[in-house]
Amino acid sequence: MATIAGIPAHVPSDRVVDFDIFAPPGVEEDYWAAWKSLRGPHGIVWTTANGGHWIATDGAITRDLWADAERLSSESLAVTPGLGEVMDFIPLQQDPPEHKPFRMAVMKGFANQYVTAMEPLVREVSSELAEGLAPKGGCEFMSEFAEILPIHVFLTLIGVPTEDRTKLRPLGQQLTRPDGSMTVVELRDAADAYLEPYVRARLENPGTDLFSRILSVPIEGRAWTFGEAQRMCRNLLFGGLDTVVAMLGNFAMHLAQNPADQALLREDRTLIPQAADELMRRYPTVSVTRNLVADVEVDGITMKDGDLVYLSSALHNLDPDCFDDPERVDFARNLQPVRHTTMGVGAHRCVGAGLARMEAITFLEEWLDRIPEFRIAEGTKPRFRGGNVAALTDLRLSW
Secondary structure (H helix, E strand, O other), X not given: OOEEOOEEOOOOHHHEEOOOOOOOOOOOOOHHHHHHOOOOOOOEEEEOHHHOEEXXXXXXXXXXXXXXXXXXXXXXXXXXXXXXXXXXXXXXXOOOOOHHHHHHHHHHHOOHHHHHHHHHHHHHHHHHHHHHHHHHOEEEHHHHHHOOHHHHHXXXXXXXXHHHXXXXXXXXXXXXXXOOOOOHHHHHHHHHHHHHHHHHHHHHOOOOOHHHHHHOOOEOOEOOOHHHHHHHHHHHHHHOOOHHHHHHHHHHHHHHHOHHHHHHHHHOHHHHHHHHHHHHHHOOOXXXXXXXXXXXXXXOEEEOOOOEEEEEHHHHHOOOOOOOOOOOOOOOOOOOOOOXXXXXXXXXXXXXXXXXXXXXXXXXXXXXXXXXXXXXXOOOOOEEEOOOEOEEEXXXXXX
């Protein structure tokens, strides 16, 4: 393809920006403001960072492209060079119709009755953590709560030792917010080495854990191969190590910064499910990469077959053309007309969305029961790190 100064010939010069999705300007202090800075007159722009790729900046375009499984493929996984080819996740990197039987098997593993059965554990761990922190008068929320609860729950769900959390958590961080300390091959191999004995055991002698439930569902009448099982378990392991951690941090940060909302939930616990949904909408941190398998005309330009396009849930959820006054948190907001994209949209909507929502609701209930009015600790500021799943790295609370 002909290029001018490294920019593909089909990219109009007025669409070119220098925007690193892993390090947007000011991301350490406010992830959402950093992404908001990308908004402008165009709904699609081309960044020269990370090898060059499109970014959808308009909310409606973002959602439409996210849901387009015919012209946009999930195969690439991310703009990180080689990550998609190496990880080869099932079902996340499969496209219809290939992914359907695999996704159906995973969905059966996450059926409502199994999510409901996990609630007592989520409540128990939440209450124990909160009770342990309450007498201290404060905490660093990410390391002392957010990085413990969801990973403990997920490791219990897949039937592996919960004490392995400390060695598995860094792998999730390297996938979504790489710092260069591991190659993508080293990252995959570390996950596979950990998972292999469990995958083989689940195939040979299934139990009642999540992996066993999924692998017991035939794929179009046949058993899973070891390679397929390994790719699926690898996918779920990485999925369970990061997203809910980030979400809980955002919830705690908002309530610490907004005492009126905190007081409202303390006064009326019936609002908590709605509050969880609204906080998920307001503080999205997940983005995805899609590779085009056909030319796509949008916003007055033509993206070419083979191009990469980056889609940020923040740019959909916080678009005033998609949600009224989107940066305002409103626990009575009607979220039905346009579903937010925090958990994705379309064929690859997060299979664990129900579990994540239950964890969020239970966290709010148990934390507010056991921790008095809390705030951002004096002299500190929340700190973020950008990435495909952005997250707070430091959130100091006091009460």
